[in-house]
Amino acid sequence: MSDPWNEGPKAAAARRGRSIAIALGLVAFVVLVFVVTIVKLGANVIAAHPA
Amino acid sequence: MTDHAVHDMPASVAPARWQDYVQLLKPRVMSLVIFTALTGLLCARTAMNPVLAGVAILCIAVGAGGSAALNMWYDSDIDARMRRTRGRPVPAGRVQGADALALGITLSLFSVGLMGLAVNWLSAGLLAFTILFYAVVYTMWLKRSTAQNIVIGGLAGALPPAVGWAAAAGAAxxxxxxxxxxxxxxxxxxxxxxxxxxxxxxxxxxxxxxxxxxxxxxxxxxxxxxxxxxxxxxxxxxxxxxxxxxxxxxxxxxxxxxxxxxxxxxxxxxxxxxxxxxxxxxxxxxxxxxxxxxxxxxxxxxxxxxxxxxxxxxxxxxxxxxxxxxxxxxxxx
CATH class of the missing domain: 1.20.120 (Four Helix Bundle (Hemerythrin (Met), subunit A))
Known part of the structure; x- marks a missing residue:
């Protein structure tokens, strides 16, 4: 259903745009935390096992 | 934006688009903040992991955006009376004040928290101070009360290079x-x-x-x-x-x-x-x-x-x- 709140096509399109933006933001945040974790973990592993 | 807000909106006001929320973050000011913070970060002349450097700049940018949203929430009455600002999302009625406030608080907390966890707590502390100084000291107090508003309040706009430097070097x-x-x-x-x-x-x-x-x-x-x-x-x-x-x-x-x-x-x-x-x-x-x-x-x-x-x-x-x-x-x- 494209307009579940019966708010009209313009408002429904705006809501859909906002929802997609929030979804992309959350995905980006999860990826960012993952990458930061790997980077910091990698640095600690190298520090713990010097060549 | 809440469902309640959408249904309460006058018919003449366009519904909030995601671009309206981007406008709350004052992207042009944000780009200047990124530029000065990057200068501070690089001038520290310290070897820093490029990913973490990118995260630091992102946190500073998001923190600046959060404080801008708080400013737009609090100043919507002033903005509505000025030609330069009356088209902003809150005074124009496209975004509810409460939504701008929620966005500002959320972005501020996330930016400071991530800066502390990913980079260091000195830069996170300086970032938190910058956000609070802009949103509380300048916006809520100085701007309406003294002709020295932009002199003292200018400190908030001046701090990003120190935040960037602290992110790279752990010192300022x-x-x-x-x-x-x-x-x-x-x-x-x-x-x-x-x-x-x-x-x-x-x-x-x-x-x-x-x-x-x-x-x-x-x-x-x-x-x-x-x-x-x-x-x-x-x-x-x-x-x-x-x-x-x-x-x-x-x-x-x-x-x-x-x-x-x-x-x-x-x-x-x-x-x-x-x-x-x-x-x-x-x-x-x-x-x-x-x-x-x-x-x-x-x-x-x-x-x-x-x-x-x-x-x-x-x-x-x-x-x-x-x-x-x-x-x-x-x-x-």
Missing amino acids: PLNAWLLVAIIFMWTPPHFWALSLYTQSDYAKAGVPMMPVVRGAASTRRQILGYSLALIPLCLAPAFTGLGGAIYLSVAAGGGAIFLALAARLAASRAGDAVDERLSDQALYDVRAGGKAARNLFAFSILYLFVMFAALLVERMLGLEPLHLAAALKGLAA
């Missing part, structure tokens, strides 16, 4: 604060030059900007005074091991032009005739006497940009900074 030494001092001292001539030809808008909104409270003549004199204090500060990085030969030439040459424009403004009658025309375009139309104010305003942006760009270029080209203070000491000995 004298040179980091020198960058802060340059932006801090640059802010009054920059904003007062603008307010000399937009003062009718500030007066209508009840914002005590300097030309409204003390008059145009006093403002022009103060602009010259701050400009005289600014230029030596801009030259100082060549003495403290921060800026090199390129920086020194840009700061000195640009500084001479800055001073000439400030002196011309002091001698002009800019701001004496308040423009009461009501159209949006009239806000930026400059009367003959106001040209000196607009010239200084425009050049001030270029001057700050070019000085920080010179520091970035020198860092990227691997050019060594000057240590004129040490050289002078050596000569004296």
Whole structure:
């Protein structure tokens, strides 16, 4: 259903745009935390096992 | 935005698009913050993981966006009365104030938290201080209560280089604060030059900007005074091991032009005739006497940009900074 709140096509399109933006933001945040974790973990592993 | 808000919205008001929420973050201000923070981060001359450097800049940008959203929430009454700002999402009715507040708090907390966890807590603390200073000290207190609002409040806009430096080095030494001092001292001539030809808008909104409270003549004199204090500060990085030969030439040459424009403004009658025309375009139309104010305003942006760009270029080209203070000491000995 494209307009579940019966708010009209313009408002429904705006809501859909906002929802997609929030979804992309959350995905980006999860990826960012993952990458930061790997980077910091990698640095600690190298520090713990010097060549 | 809440469902309640959507259904309560007048039929004439367009529903909030995601772009309206981006506008709450003041993207143009954010880009300047990113630029100055990046300069601070690179001038620290510390090896930093590029991913973490990117995260630090992202956190600073998001923190700036969060504080901007808080500003737009609190100032919506003032914004609605000013031609320059009445089209913003909250006064225009496209975004509810509560939603701007929620966005501002969320982004501020996330940016500070991630900065602390991913980079270091000194930079996170400085970022938190910057956000609080802008949103609480400047927006909620100074802006409506004193003609010194942008002088003291300018500290918030000046701090990003120190945050960037602290992110890279885990410390904020004298040179980091020198960058802060340059932006801090640059802010009054920059904003007062603008307010000399937009003062009718500030007066209508009840914002005590300097030309409204003390008059145009006093403002022009103060602009010259701050400009005289600014230029030596801009030259100082060549003495403290921060800026090199390129920086020194840009700061000195640009500084001479800055001073000439400030002196011309002091001698002009800019701001004496308040423009009461009501159209949006009239806000930026400059009367003959106001040209000196607009010239200084425009050049001030270029001057700050070019000085920080010179520091970035020198860092990227691997050019060594000057240590004129040490050289002078050596000569004296």
